[in-house]
Amino acid sequence: EIELTQSPGILSLSPGERATLSCRASQSVSSRSFAWYQQKPGQAPRLLIYAASTRATGIPDRFSGSGSGTDFTLTISRLEPEDFAVYYCQQYGSSFPYTFGQGTKLDIK
Amino acid sequence: QVQLVESGGGVVPPGRSLRLSCATSGFTFTSYSMHWVRQAPGKGLEWVAVISFDGNNKYFTDSVQGRFTISRDNSKRTLYLEMGSLTAEDTAVYYCARDQAPYGSNSEFVFWGQGAPVTVSS
Numbered sequence: 001e002i003e004l005t006q007s008p009g010i011l012s013l014s015p016g017e018r019a020t021l022s023c024r025a026s027q028s029v030s031s032r033s034f035a036w037y038q039q040k041p042g043q044a045p046r047l048l049i050y051a052a053s054t055r056a057t058g059i060p061d062r063f064s065g066s067g068s069g070t071d072f073t074l075t076i077s078r079l080e081p082e083d084f085a086v087y088y089c090q091q092y093g094s095s096f097p098y099t100f101g102q103g104t105k106l107d108i109k
Numbered sequence: 110q111v112q113l114v115e116s117g118g119g120v121v122p123p124g125r126s127l128r129l130s131c132a133t134s135g136f137t138f139t140s141y142s143m144h145w146v147r148q149a150p151g152k153g154l155e156w157v158a159v160i161s162f163d164g165n166n167k168y169f170t171d172s173v174q175g176r177f178t179i180s181r182d183n184s185k186r187t188l189y190l191e192m193g194s195l196t197a198e199d200t201a202v203y204y205c206a207r208d209q210a211p212y213g214s215n216s217e218f219v220f221w222g223q224g225a226p227v228t229v230s231s
Contacts, residue, residue, distance in 0.1 A: 037154075045146075056217075090217070092216065097156055099156065100153055
């Protein structure tokens, strides 16, 4: 099983600032099989980024993903008030189980 | 538009069984693999199970292997999760989710249901 470790656990920033969220895999993951999700309280997760760097339909271009191998990054260029939420990384590679990171909570400072 | 609607959640005593359903609409159900993902209270997301678009392949996370069954009724466009020998550790909101890409390609989850809460308690 591939373990995903996200850092930091909590990130406190102000609107307008840049956010950088990290996800490290316990073994190499195909870039074609890596995603980021956003979850707000009481809501289902929403797909933000797939294939490591492709924005999902309707996702603003302030969200970007990068990385390969074992290290992946989600960057939010300028935080909007609606961006404060919990973010999860996921790998969906060639074998099951698919796994998620433990999440990074993005808090308003 | 695509809709996934879970039902069947509730409170169940330890050791008992419960069946969740996920009714779908707005897409060709028979073309997509479907998943169950759960989230314990205050915790992160945990992938639980998948069934392939044709129903021929099923996989489970280790903690539910042998206790949970996943199935689909293509005529009803509905996904199921039969959960047995439930314990307190199975308490969670259970989401159904659909692959973005059809026909079993390894794919991210583009559509999610609203979640069905399951509480295992005496």
